[in-house]
Amino acid sequence: xxxxxxxxxxxxxxxxxxxxxxxxxxxxxxxxxxxxxxxxxxxxxxxxxxxxxxxxxxxxxxxxxxxxxxxxxxxxxxxxxxxxxxxxxxxxxxxxxxxxxxxxxxxxxxxxxxxxxxxxxxxxxxxxxxxxxxxxxxxxxxxxxxxxxxxxxxxxxxxxxxxxxxxxxxxxxxxxxxxxxxxxxxxxxxxxxxxxxxxxxxxxxxxxxxxxxxxxxxxxxxxxxxxxxxxxxxxxxxxxxxxxxxxxxxxxxxxxxxxxxxxxxxxxxxxxxxxxxxxxxxxxxxxxxxxxxxxxxxxxxxxxxxxxxxxxxxxxxxxxxxxxxxxxxxxxxxxxxxxxxxxxxxxxxxxxxxxxxxxxxxxxxxxxxxxxxxxxxxxxxxxxxxxxxxxxxxxxxxxx
Amino acid sequence: xxxxxxxxxxxxxxxxxxxxxxxxxxxxxxxxxxxxxxxxxxxxxxxxxxxxxxxxxxxxxxxxxxxxxxxxxxxxxxxxxxxxxxxxxxxxxxxxxxxxxxxxxxxxxxxxxxxxxxxxxxxxxxxxxxxxxxxxxxxxxxxxxxxxxxxxxxxxxxxxxxxxxxxxxxxxxxxxxxxxxxxxxxxxxxxxxxxxxxxxxxxxxxxxxxxxxxxxxxxxxxxxxxxxxxxxxxxxxxxxxxxxxxxxxxxxxxxxxxxxxxxxxxxxxxxxxxxxxxxxxxxxxxxxxxxxxxxxxxxxxxxxxxxxxxxxxxxxxxxxxxxxxxxxxxxxxxxxxxxxxxxxxxxxxxxxxxxxxxxxxxxxxxxxxxxxxxxxxxxxxxxx
Numbered sequence: 001x002x003x004x005x006x007x008x009x010x011x012x013x014x015x016x017x018x019x020x021x022x023x024x025x026x027x028x029x030x031x032x033x034x035x036x037x038x039x040x041x042x043x044x045x046x047x048x049x050x051x052x053x054x055x056x057x058x059x060x061x062x063x064x065x066x067x068x069x070x071x072x073x074x075x076x077x078x079x080x081x082x083x084x085x086x087x088x089x090x091x092x093x094x095x096x097x098x099x100x101x102x103x104x105x106x107x108x109x110x111x112x113x114x115x116x117x118x119x120x121x122x123x124x125x126x127x128x129x130x131x132x133x134x135x136x137x138x139x140x141x142x143x144x145x146x147x148x149x150x151x152x153x154x155x156x157x158x159x160x161x162x163x164x165x166x167x168x169x170x171x172x173x174x175x176x177x178x179x180x181x182x183x184x185x186x187x188x189x190x191x192x193x194x195x196x197x198x199x200x201x202x203x204x205x206x207x208x209x210x211x212x213x214x215x216x217x218x219x220x221x222x223x224x225x226x227x228x229x230x231x232x233x234x235x236x237x238x239x240x241x242x243x244x245x246x247x248x249x250x251x252x253x254x255x256x257x258x259x260x261x262x263x264x265x266x267x268x269x270x271x272x273x274x275x276x277x278x279x280x281x282x283x284x285x286x287x288x289x290x291x292x293x294x295x296x297x298x299x300x301x302x303x304x305x306x307x308x309x310x311x312x313x314x315x316x317x318x319x320x321x322x323x324x325x326x327x328x329x330x331x332x333x334x335x336x337x338x339x340x341x342x343x344x345x346x347x348x349x350x351x352x353x354x355x356x357x358x359x360x361x362x363x364x365x366x367x368x369x370x371x372x373x374x375x376x377x378x379x380x381x382x383x384x385x386x387x388x389x390x391x392x393x394x395x396x397x398x399x400x
Numbered sequence: 401x402x403x404x405x406x407x408x409x410x411x412x413x414x415x416x417x418x419x420x421x422x423x424x425x426x427x428x429x430x431x432x433x434x435x436x437x438x439x440x441x442x443x444x445x446x447x448x449x450x451x452x453x454x455x456x457x458x459x460x461x462x463x464x465x466x467x468x469x470x471x472x473x474x475x476x477x478x479x480x481x482x483x484x485x486x487x488x489x490x491x492x493x494x495x496x497x498x499x500x501x502x503x504x505x506x507x508x509x510x511x512x513x514x515x516x517x518x519x520x521x522x523x524x525x526x527x528x529x530x531x532x533x534x535x536x537x538x539x540x541x542x543x544x545x546x547x548x549x550x551x552x553x554x555x556x557x558x559x560x561x562x563x564x565x566x567x568x569x570x571x572x573x574x575x576x577x578x579x580x581x582x583x584x585x586x587x588x589x590x591x592x593x594x595x596x597x598x599x600x601x602x603x604x605x606x607x608x609x610x611x612x613x614x615x616x617x618x619x620x621x622x623x624x625x626x627x628x629x630x631x632x633x634x635x636x637x638x639x640x641x642x643x644x645x646x647x648x649x650x651x652x653x654x655x656x657x658x659x660x661x662x663x664x665x666x667x668x669x670x671x672x673x674x675x676x677x678x679x680x681x682x683x684x685x686x687x688x689x690x691x692x693x694x695x696x697x698x699x700x701x702x703x704x705x706x707x708x709x710x711x712x713x714x715x716x717x718x719x720x721x722x723x724x725x726x727x728x729x730x731x732x733x734x735x736x737x738x739x740x741x742x743x744x745x746x747x748x749x750x751x752x753x754x755x756x757x758x759x760x761x762x763x764x765x766x767x768x769x770x771x772x773x774x775x776x777x778x779x780x781x782x783x784x
Contacts, residue, residue, distance in 0.1 A: 085526030086475050088671075092770030093524070093679070095472040115472050129671055131526050133664025 054080040058128060058136040059217035061338035064146045069115040072138060075217040076104035088127040089116045107219045118143045147334045157330045164290040165264045165326025170319045172298015180306055188374055189383040191364045194300035195357055196387020201263050202353045209346035216340035226347040233351025247359055252304040257322040259356040260297045262349035268329020269342040275334050289397030296390055297322060304363060466686045466758050466776050473770060475680050477525030484521050486537040488681035492655045496541035503550060510545050511552045516559040523662050524672050524679035524772060531618035532559055538677045539658040540621030544644055547599040547628040553592040557584045566607035567623055570597050577607045599627040601698045601724030601744045616663055616704035622656045624698055627727060638727040653689060656698045659709045669705055672772050679772025686776035688783060691756060697747040701739035710738040712764040718749035736764055751779045
């Protein structure tokens with residue numbers, strides 16, 4: 001700094017340059033301002049107003065059934081603020097309160113409370129009629145009380161989450177000693193198996209995220225959000241993972257556990273939401289299906305650390321990292337949160353899984369020093385096929 | 401020991417997960433509502449000269465007794481009758497008798513003027529419907545004539561679509577109001593001419609195509625022809641009681657009720673049902689009925705999309721004159737009648753032996769009732 005002493009002339013030019021620079025920022029902004037002013041003052045688009053009523057959109061994000069009736073969280077997405085004039089429940093006008101009252105601006109939410117005597121286990125249709133007479137239907141497929149935040153339901157949800165997320169990962173990791181002795185093609189098989197199961201999870205998470213995103217309010221542009229979030233999550237994790245070189249061994253196992261954990265968070269959210277909406281009366285069979293389905297996850301996590309001998313606590317930590325989020329997801333999901341949040345969680349999970357796939361494949365290619373040959377070797381192909389097939393077949397037990 | 405540890409963990413998780421949900425819950429429980437426009441605007445409104453009045457519920461019974469009967473199953477708020485330009489209570493008996501003159505041959509000529517116009521109307525609190533109307537109201541004016549008179553209806557179309565008036569009555573084909581016979585374009589005028597016959601409770605509606613759209617948009621009204629006692633020497637008393645303007649008729653509490661419905665989202669099914677357009681109008685402002693005087697209801701069904709409608713009276717029975725074309729009842733002592741679209745008739749009943757109180761009436765299609773077609777008679781000793 002001290003070496004550089006600007007002459008007055010230089011100072012002038014640099015000041016001048018700075019002003020010119022600022023001007024070049026100001027010019028486009030001024031053009032924008034003028035365009036806006038012209039649009040507002042002369043209304044050149046008047047011919048587009050053809051007398052059509054404003055576009056109205058209403059999305060129900062949460063449904064809460066309690067002793068005091070039905071409460072709905074609605075989000076408006078119209079071209080203008082919307083007014084809910086009346087509400088029908090099962091084809092009957094019903095008294096309701098709206099909080100906050102009045103018009104709902106684009107993107108805003110409001111709670112609609114209906115003192116309606118809903119019937120356990122039956123279907124109810126809520127129809128909101130706006131001031132223009134447009135109707136928005138919300139079907140409560142199976143009416144069950146929304147789980148409340150008491151410790152009993154928290155514990156039972158935690159147990160369910162443990163069966164769905166933690167137990168299978170722990171069981172899978174328990175194969176560790178048995179797997180330690182495998183040879184090079186056995187290792188190749190196991191890594192490909194991991195890739196296969198991750199590929200299944202990637203497709204599953206991404207498809208489910210898109211499906212949930214489609215149910216979210218239009219303002220969220222759900223599908224774009226899912227794609228961009230997954231991409232961002234992938235890139236961030238790639239960058240983070242490779243700061244200290246390509247992840248191998250325990251680091252790679254941790255990334256696999258993280259990716260699976262994020263997927264399990266999304267899965268937990270979905271199961272919790274299904275619970276809250278009464279769509280799933282979870283039977284023992286279904287829970288065991290989930291357990292079986294997720295056992296390969298533990299094997300996948302174990303694969304990169306077979307040649308090391310990590311301390312015992314790392315196994316516990318990996319189990320919690322991969323399986324724990326299922327419990328968290330159940331807790332949050334059972335409170336009936338809006339679809340866009342579940343979609344977001346699944347999209348992050350999809351990105352994380354993609355990162356792990358890339359890293360496992362690159363490890364596979366490196367480990368044998370013969371690049372693509374390792375990936376296309378018969379043992380690898382077999383592993384891939386077994387991984388995908390196992391996930392697909394066990395998913396049949398749980399898809400409703 | 402382990403208990404406390406578990407509790408502590410749960411507490412922390414509760415804090416995490418519960419925070420968001422608690423926020424939502426608090427918001428929802430905080431009261432004060434959107435649609436809760438107060439009922440303050442409901443006041444006693446005289447109608448039909450001095451024969452009848454609406455009550456705000458305070459006159460004969462407990463302040464909210466008439467609302468208690470509906471529980472929470474009712475629309476929220478009140479319709480702005482002033483903005484609509486018609487009051488459902490007034491519409492019950494504001495007959496349009498036209499203007500009367502004598503023809504050269506001595507017969508009476510009765511002339512009505514009806515304009516078609518587009519108008520947005522509030523059919524339930526806060527729900528606005530882009531209606532097509534006769535004289536700016538739905539149902540259109542309740543035209544009333546006497547059997548045998550020559551009728552002239554001057555019809556002008558100020559609306560945005562072709563319209564007509566198709567009368568249910570006896571007339572020439574060229575007066576029928578169908579395309580090619582009195583259906584006129586916007587800005588045009590047509591004069592329908594025919595004799596008032598047969599006597600009875602009839603209706604008119606637009607017969608432009610597509611018919612469904614023109615009817616459910618609001619183009620219909622009552623068309624009542626009173627019997628001429630001179631033509632019914634055997635039943636003079638009955639005829640005179642039906643003839644508007646006679647002392648015998650003045651004792652009757654006459655109400656015109658057009659059962660209608662609105663498809664607000666144009667999906668081919670109705671969102672709002674009512675008598676005389678406004679959902680729950682007579683549930684929120686019961687119709688006052690004097691106990692000692694008889695009641696006559698001119699009932700017309702014009703509901704589109706549903707094949708049938710009905711009228712059921714609580715705690716009482718009535719005599720029914722199908723289409724009103726007879727002076728003796730076609731059904732005696734019933735508490736329910738059904739009508740298909742354009743079917744109509746006259747109901748006669750009284751509350752002389754009843755105790756005063758609120759007597760409900762509604763369609764006995766529960767769906768219609770729950771979507772707005774329900775009302776109350778407030779039976780009183782004397783008008784308040």
